[in-house]
Amino acid sequence: MPFAKLLLSVFLLLLLLQPSFAQNTIKIQVINANNHHVPVVGATIQTIGRRYFMLSNENGFFELDQMIINKNDSLKITCIGFQAITIFVSDLLNHPLIQLKETTTELGEVNVYANESFKTVIGNVDSKGGNTMNLSFGDKVALFIPNLGIQHGYVTKFRYFAKPNFGLEDHYTEPFLIQLYSVDSVHGNPDKSLLKEALLLKANKRNKWNEFDLSQYCIPIPSNGIFVSFSLLNQQEYNYQEKYIETYSVLEQKRVPIKRVVSPKISFSMNIYKNLHNWIYREKSRKWSEFPASLGTFMLGLEVQVYE
Template sequence: MLKIIKLYKMFRFLFFYTLSVITFCDFSCIGQQSFSGRIIESNSNDKGIPNVTISVVKKNYYSITNENGFFKFDCNKCTDSDSIRFSSVGFEQASFSIQSLPKNAMIKLKESNTILSEVKVSSKNNFFIDIGNIDKKSSSSLGSGFMNFGEELALQLPSLNIQEAYITKVRFFFRKIPTEKNGYKEPFKLNLYAVNENNGMPCISLLPEDILIRAEKSNKWFEIDISKYQISYPPNGIFISMKILDEDEYAYKAYLESVYSVVEKKRITKKRYLIPHLCNSVNIYKNLKNWKFSKVSKNWQKIDNSFGTFMMGLKLNVFE
């Protein structure tokens, strides 16, 4: 009987010891991963690159550098086998495994030398045009009351009587909200969609990679150069979109706001999130259509444009 008790105690000790080792391994391999550092141009010793998209390969998790190229990246989805990708328009991508990435990294990106295709350097005459919304003033803005995490706003541009044109720049117009200070600088995901020939909704993305950007100006147009992708303007039109990331994709900043509740008949405190406020124009463009992707219905729906047209647009390089 004494031998049985000893064997039982030994078995119990080995069981819990093994379990603790496995648990420790799980938490150490799949726990919170934190990185910080700076991304600079390879031909410069101290010139930071702003708005670099930082993403976990094959996972929906993103961050972005500030105006001086500094970043802090916290990922509770990361494992040691994951890779971190750094990408920015005008620069070559760089990827590192989490194991090889220093906790305080200095990463250099090379400028991309995009070679234009033969069709672009032909003897054809070319000129540039701005299409989409071109208003210089906004009438209102769309913020956290109109959009939620994971939702998307898009502007549909019609087909053009142009045989050959390439998208060089995308532009947006955001407004600074006094109560949110620098909320208009919060990052969002840029996208371009083809038009579904069957239902007229956005379908496949025309961009080869995720592009995370932030507004550089308030109450003014700002542009993003995407000429390196050499995206031709589709014959049946296109959708320009901005997407608010999911809550677990980016560490959104929250602030508390005092509002009056009609139901409770008193002022209550609500949590608000800083998101960029896209503007509507004063003029209504009948040939441009507002769209919204709802996370609840998981579908695109057309939005009434009687209150204004989303302030988005494109610059095209047209050949004739």
């Protein structure tokens, strides 16, 4: 009898605590300040000074867990095409809405010519994804793209082919970093970063090319070519997505659930392009090395606005 009373007491206590647990999560929406009816999809929300971050969903919403984030924390909200802002968590408790202002593209550093212009896609242009490659946390891959005779042109879009894996059907939606590099004239490896900081992105189309607008950065194509890179975050930054997934067990001859930190994978096609060269950067060795072209070509690319 005493044991039964103890169980009943614990059960009642859990019922009493349940509402307070529910209140620990705050739902916040990110919207376009110029049009309040339009949600901002894929905005990055990061705690300043810590490794915790979130991404807004297809309706512009994300959730703050007050068990992890406290009201004295500051959040940095960024998204391509919008001005970054910083806001205190305490300011969101009573007004759970964030407004981002659109960034006006300034072409002051780009010479615009009076004659005709056109857009062209450079890099890997395959219509279908081949295989995918596993990367360790913090690793990068880069694809060298030659100039192709472009004298006056700048980058308008980054292109990445997202291919889901068997047993990891939703891993392709996890965030990754991109960067553009100049070419080392001596060794031919990625050299100086062309973006002030790597951009955090995530794909939303499976088995298709995903495109991201980079026109606001006004990056000209260097005469000796350009590198476009894809990299994973470190394991601590992916831990917020740690979850149980299903995979096939050879020993048990069936699909079993396992706990795994989910991260995206880089896709590559079996087509080998003469002028495109793969490079890989390992976090452990902290250096770039050329990846065998015989294995295929990383499915990365750029769209360029060309002025004739």
